[in-house]
Amino acid sequence: MAAKRLILGGLAAGLTAAALLLGGVLTGGSAQEAGTVRVASGIGESGDALLPQLQQQVRANPTDVVGLGLLGLAYQQRAREPGDPSYYSKSEGVLRLALRYAPEDLVATGGLGTLALSRHRFREALALGRRAIALSPSTARGYGLVGDALVELGRYREAFAAFDRMASLKPSLSSYARVSYARELLGDVDGAAQAMRLAIDAAVGQPEALAWSQTQLGKLMWSQGRIAAAEREYRSALAVRPGYVYAFDGLAQVEAARGRLRLAVAYERRAAETIPLPQFVAALGDLEQVAGNKTAARRQYALIGAIQRLLRANGVKTDLETALFDVDHAVRLPKGLALARAAHHERPSIDGDDVLAWALARNGQCADALHYSKRALRLGTLDATKFFHRGMVERCLGHQADAKTWFRRALSLNPHFSLLWAPVARRYVA
Numbered sequence: 001m002a003a004k005r006l007i008l009g010g011l012a013a014g015l016t017a018a019a020l021l022l023g024g025v026l027t028g029g030s031a032q033e034a035g036t037v038r039v040a041s042g043i044g045e046s047g048d049a050l051l052p053q054l055q056q057q058v059r060a061n062p063t064d065v066v067g068l069g070l071l072g073l074a075y076q077q078r079a080r081e082p083g084d085p086s087y088y089s090k091s092e093g094v095l096r097l098a099l100r101y102a103p104e105d106l107v108a109t110g111g112l113g114t115l116a117l118s119r120h121r122f123r124e125a126l127a128l129g130r131r132a133i134a135l136s137p138s139t140a141r142g143y144g145l146v147g148d149a150l151v152e153l154g155r156y157r158e159a160f161a162a163f164d165r166m167a168s169l170k171p172s173l174s175s176y177a178r179v180s181y182a183r184e185l186l187g188d189v190d191g192a193a194q195a196m197r198l199a200i201d202a203a204v205g206q207p208e209a210l211a212w213s214q215t216q217l218g219k220l221m222w223s224q225g226r227i228a229a230a231e232r233e234y235r236s237a238l239a240v241r242p243g244y245v246y247a248f249d250g251l252a253q254v255e256a257a258r259g260r261l262r263l264a265v266a267y268e269r270r271a272a273e274t275i276p277l278p279q280f281v282a283a284l285g286d287l288e289q290v291a292g293n294k295t296a297a298r299r300q301y302a303l304i305g306a307i308q309r310l311l312r313a314n315g316v317k318t319d320l321e322t323a324l325f326d327v328d329h330a331v332r333l334p335k336g337l338a339l340a341r342a343a344h345h346e347r348p349s350i351d352g353d354d355v356l357a358w359a360l361a362r363n364g365q366c367a368d369a370l371h372y373s374k375r376a377l378r379l380g381t382l383d384a385t386k387f388f389h390r391g392m393v394e395r396c397l398g399h400q401a402d403a404k405t406w407f408r409r410a411l412s413l414n415p416h417f418s419l420l421w422a423p424v425a426r427r428y429v430a
Helices: 002-010 015-021 031-041 045-061 065-080 086-101 106-118 122-135 142-152 156-169 173-185 190-201 207-223 225-241 245-257 261-274 276-288 296-315 321-327 331-344 352-364 366-377 384-396 400-413 420-430
Strands: none
Touching: 031 207, 045 065, 065 086, 065 106, 086 106, 086 245, 106 122, 106 142, 122 245, 142 156, 156 173, 156 207, 156 225, 173 190, 190 207, 207 225, 207 245, 225 245, 225 331, 245 261, 245 276, 261 276, 276 296, 296 321, 321 331, 321 352, 331 352, 352 366, 352 384, 366 384, 384 420
16 A cells, blocks of 8 residues: 555655755744643643643633643643543633634644644544644644544545645654554555654653653563563653653563562552553552452553543543453453444454454354454554454464464564463463
8 A cells, every 4th residue: 555655665765864854854834833732742741830830821811722622732732641530621622712712723623623633532633633633734733633633533545644644744753653553554564663763853852741751662562572671761751751651551561571579569550559540550450359459450551440430530441441441350241242332333453453353253153253353453563462352363263373373473573572462372382
């Protein structure tokens, strides 16, 4: 596909191309635009520092569209930093007020788009992204918003074309990171790592952005079973941004893989207690369960339900994540399947395919599961969890030899791909 050729070739043509793209990082964009990007991305200046200033600015001038737009973006960052989704509702309120005063305001339009992405409302995000592009075709951020939404909607050819357009307009941390993700989806791990290293170079001097980029590279290394390389990136992130919770989450996986469960629990608890995101809390519960602390595990699992209810109350769709947790933990399997179907309708991506395949297999609907498992692997993504799920689907169908092949592929790629399921894969290939 044309988009695939661009994603694979656009930044992978060697040092000349890398130098060309890096040369463009410092060109284009006003100071106001740069500030907007830092707030909108969630990886820039801390919301703690920005929020009081922006609130005071809006109190002094309630019709200031620029101030309202930036305040809306700052509220989104506050929703991410302490894990308080009530800030999403505050963000929507001020951004819609900005559009009431200025219906064609680009910052407010794009801000509502990023809000829709955060709430997993991808069709809405796509419409807003296209509106942003119509307002300013030469502004790169709109193409990133459109590409992000299209990825989650499973429209990869169009998504990758949007990312390429974004990178050509404004080579930057944001565009490099998206190119990296696109390459990862296509199974080009080396190319993905190369693009993420460009993102790291672009983030130098911005501690939070740098920590975020290093953590993303660490996750990429982890996904391929490169534990030592992943640990180096996580520790580098903590060196530039002490207390960075996403790096603690990564280190918890590293220590669990090495059998150091007490240290893994400590790292994951620090992440979960700082920002109680569902993925941190679920990981902590799993670690406690494996460590034999069943009461502590049940507490964490119960907390997930409360967090998901809070997210839904503030407009965040959680069907896919809830379905995966329920199916993984054999909680109300028929309900988990219903959620997976609903999530797939809204989010027909390879992740939506994979969760639905897994839910179908766990409910004994093996033939239907195979259809979706094949779709989940259609891009050539190197994902050990998806390989494991395919193995379980084949086992569900009674195809023992094929199942073992997929289990071996999962373990070969990353022997520690899942605290819960990697031991199962090892048992089934024994």
